[in-house]
Amino acid sequence: MNVTEIIARKRDRQELTAEMIAALVSGFVRGEVSEGQMAAFLMAILLNGMSVRESADLTLAMVNTGARLDLSAISGIKVDKHSTGGVGDKTTLVVAPLVAALGVPVPKMSGRGLGHTGGTIDKLEAIPGLTTDLSPERFCAQVAEIGVAIAAQTGRMVPADKLIYALRDATATVESIPLIASSVMSKKLAVGADAILLDVKAGSGAFMPDLARARELAQAMVKIGVQHGKRMVAVVSRMDQPLGRAVGDAPELAEAVAALSGRGPRDLVDLCQVLAAHMLVLGGVSSDLADGRARARRALVSGKGLAKLRQMVAAQGGSPDTLDDPESLFRQCDRIPIAVDRRGVVVALEARRVGAAIRDLQALAGEERHACGLLLARKVGDEVSADAVAFLLVPRAAHGAAQDVAARIRAAYQIGDRPPPALQVVADTITS
Numbered sequence: 484m485n486v487t488e489i490i491a492r493k494r495d496r497q498e499l500t501a502e503m504i505a506a507l508v509s510g511f512v513r514g515e516v517s518e519g520q521m522a523a524f525l526m527a528i529l530l531n532g533m534s535v536r537e538s539a540d541l542t543l544a545m546v547n548t549g550a551r552l553d554l555s556a557i558s559g560i561k562v563d564k565h566s567t568g569g570v571g572d573k574t575t576l577v578v579a580p581l582v583a584a585l586g587v588p589v590p591k592m593s594g595r596g597l598g599h600t601g602g603t604i605d606k607l608e609a610i611p612g613l614t615t616d617l618s619p620e621r622f623c624a625q626v627a628e629i630g631v632a633i634a635a636q637t638g639r640m641v642p643a644d645k646l647i648y649a650l651r652d653a654t655a656t657v658e659s660i661p662l663i664a665s666s667v668m669s670k671k672l673a674v675g676a677d678a679i680l681l682d683v684k685a686g687s688g689a690f691m692p693d694l695a696r697a698r699e700l701a702q703a704m705v706k707i708g709v710q711h712g713k714r715m716v717a718v719v720s721r722m723d724q725p726l727g728r729a730v731g732d733a734p735e736l737a738e739a740v741a742a743l744s745g746r747g748p749r750d751l752v753d754l755c756q757v758l759a760a761h762m763l764v765l766g767g768v769s770s771d772l773a774d775g776r777a778r779a780r781r782a783l784v785s786g787k788g789l790a791k792l793r794q795m796v797a798a799q800g801g802s803p804d805t806l807d808d809p810e811s812l813f814r815q816c817d818r819i820p821i822a823v824d825r826r827g828v829v830v831a832l833e834a835r836r837v838g839a840a841i842r843d844l845q846a847l848a849g850e851e852r853h854a855c856g857l858l859l860a861r862k863v864g865d866e867v868s869a870d871a872v873a874f875l876l877v878p879r880a881a882h883g884a885a886q887d888v889a890a891r892i893r894a895a896y897q898i899g900d901r902p903p904p905a906l907q908v909v910a911d912t913i914t915s
Contacts, residue, residue, distance in 0.1 A: 486510065486520050493527040501540040508544040512643050518650060525647070525656040533661040538703060539710035541661065545669035548643040552619055552675045554590060557627045560766045561588045563676035564758065565667060567700070568600040570688040570838035571725035575603045575633065576739035577747070577755045578762065580795055581788035583631035585759075585778055587766030590626045591633045592640070592674050599688070599838035601735065604635045609733040609812055609853035613801030629794050640673045660696075664703040671708070678714035678765035681705070682758060685910060686723035688834020694719070694910060701913045709915045716761045719911040720754055724832040724863050726908075727751035730841050731856020733812035734876060740809050743789035754908045756780060761912075813854040816878050820871035821889050823898055829863050829872070831897035840891040844881050851878035857892065864902045872896060 489503045507524060510516035533541065554561050564579065566572055579589045593615075595602035604615045617625070617634040625632040638645070644666050651657045671679050681704055684690070685697030701717035708715035727748045729738040741747045742755060760775030769775035782788050793803035805812070837857065845852040854876065861872040873892055877885045 486516055490520060490524050490527060493524060493531060496531045498534055499537055499540075501543075504537065504540045505544040505547070508541070508643050508647075509548060512548045512646060521647070521650055522654045525651055525654055525659070525662065528661055529656045529659040535703075535706045535710065538661045538665055539707045542665040542668045542672060542707050543711065545641055545643040545647070545665060546672050549641045549673065550619065550637075550639040551673050552590070552623060552640075554623060554626065554675045557588055557623065559586070559588050560678060561590055561626070561676040562678045562680060562762045562766045563590060563671055563674055564680045564682070564762065565671055566682040567667070567684050567690060569684040569722035569726060570600060570834040571727045571730045571735060572601070572684070572722070573603075573606060573727065573729075573735040573739045574682065574751070574755050574758060576606060576736065576792070577742045577751070577788065578758045579631050579633055580791035581743065581755070581759050581779060581782055582762045582766070583629070583795075584782055584787045584791035585763060586768050587630075587762055588626050589631045589762070590622070590674055590676055591631070592636045592670060593633055594636055599835050599842055600690075601730070601732065601838070601842075603633060605853070606732045606736050606739075607633060607801075609736050610796060610801040610805050613796060613799050615799065617799070625795075625798050629791070629798055631791060631795050632799070633795070636670060641669045644669050660700055660703050663700055664707055668704050668707045672711055672713075676713075679708055680758060680762050680765060681715070681717040683717055683719045684722040685719055686721050686834065688725065688838055689722040698911055698913070701911075705913050705915055714765050715915040716765060717913040718758060718761065718909055719913070720909050721906060722834055725834050725837055725859065726754065728859040728862065729856060730837060730859070731813075731845070731876065732853040733809065734856035734858060736812070737809035740789065740792075740806050743783060743792060744786060745784040750908050752783070756783075757909055813856065813876050813878075816854050816876040817882070817885075818858075819875040819877055819885055819889055821873040821875060821892050822869060822871050823867055823893060823896055825898055826868045827866070827898040827900055828902045829861050829865050829867060829896060830899035830901075830903050832859075832863055833895040833897075836891060836895035840888045840895075844875075844877070844884055844888045847884045848878050848881035851880045854878045855881060864905065867898060
């Protein structure tokens with residue numbers, strides 16, 4: 484069957500075989516399938532969807548276009564973690580070393596910031612000297628030796644995803660659930676962990692603003708993982724306002740260190756404990772979630788997780804002494820207070836606006852971009868008067884943009900007379 488016939492089958496709502504999907508994906512990577520043909524295929528998927536089996540086959544076809552890690556020599560149940568991205572989401576910096584400190588190996592390939600969201604790699608690279616560019620051999624050796632490694636995704640793994648993602652962006656097919664799920668899960672399968680925890684964000688600051696759609700995506704990814712023999716859990720967490728009280732690379736690193744020292748903001752700590760508990764259960768260290776949360780809480784208070792982060796930073800060439808005073812990374816910035824014009828209660832803080840403003844500030848700061856950020860003195864439910872609701876961290880290189888960014892942050896706040904109903908940060912959990 485030729486490429487046109489495969490596209491026509493999906494156009495006509497017929498299921499494709501694994502061989503058909505593999506032929507089309509591998510042909511696209513080799514240049515034998517044109518961008519026009521792949522664009523038509525992606526649109527057919529957007530309009531007609533894919534079955535669970537088709538989605539799993541698409542994921543595997545993408546994985547097979549590149550290299551895969553072999554973690555089989557590492558003892559224990561290896562557990563990976565993935566977040567779909569949000570504003571102020573520094574959970575990986577807390578959860579990965581925390582879980583590793585409790586005996587579960589965590590091999591983690593992470594990405595850079597995308598759109599209005601920050602990236603774990605950007606936050607780690609705020610530490611002088613630290614490298615996230617690890618060879619597969621070095622990555623696996625580090626996980627075997629100290630239990631955790633966080634590295635940048637390499638172009639040798641899942642090259643089909645990069646090519647297809649660029650085409651999805653150009654053809655208005657980004658929002659397709661099967662395409663999002665296969666994109667995420669192809670990179671997770673290529674890493675080769677035994678179990679995977681997904682943190683699927685929902686809300687104004689997430690790529691899935693609608694909670695129902697976020698649940699649908701979480702279910703799709705869990706089913707793909709199960710099809711490939713992985714133990715899976717997906718947590719759906721709220722991202723209507725930034726997570727924690729810091730936004731920006733170095734400020735978020737500092738807040739992660741605070742959380743690992745037992746003094747982080749409540750919403751961040753609560754979510755990290757939930758995520759860590761699921762990973763400990765998946766890794767066979769905890770018998771249930773209650774035990775997992777208790778272990779995670781004790782490790783945060785004792786500083787055990789912070790000690791593991793220091794070990795990881797040193798292994799990746801960074802100075803662990805930076806973690807003794809992470810605020811030194813942005814202390815040279817001017818702190819510009821942002822206040823609202825009325826007394827009341829914060830009823831909303833639009834995460835997407837906040838994230839986009841800080842990303843623009845970082846772009847203008849050039850080499851000082853890691854120091855840029857925001858410290859939130861007030862969040863949803865907090866009372867405000869004439870006090871500052873936020874402090875904008877502006878290095879010299881980006882000073883000209885300060886007032887515009889401050890105005891955009893101010894516009895992200897909605898002030899009312901009564902506090903809104905309190906919502907738990909975890910909205911749902913999907914298990915295999």
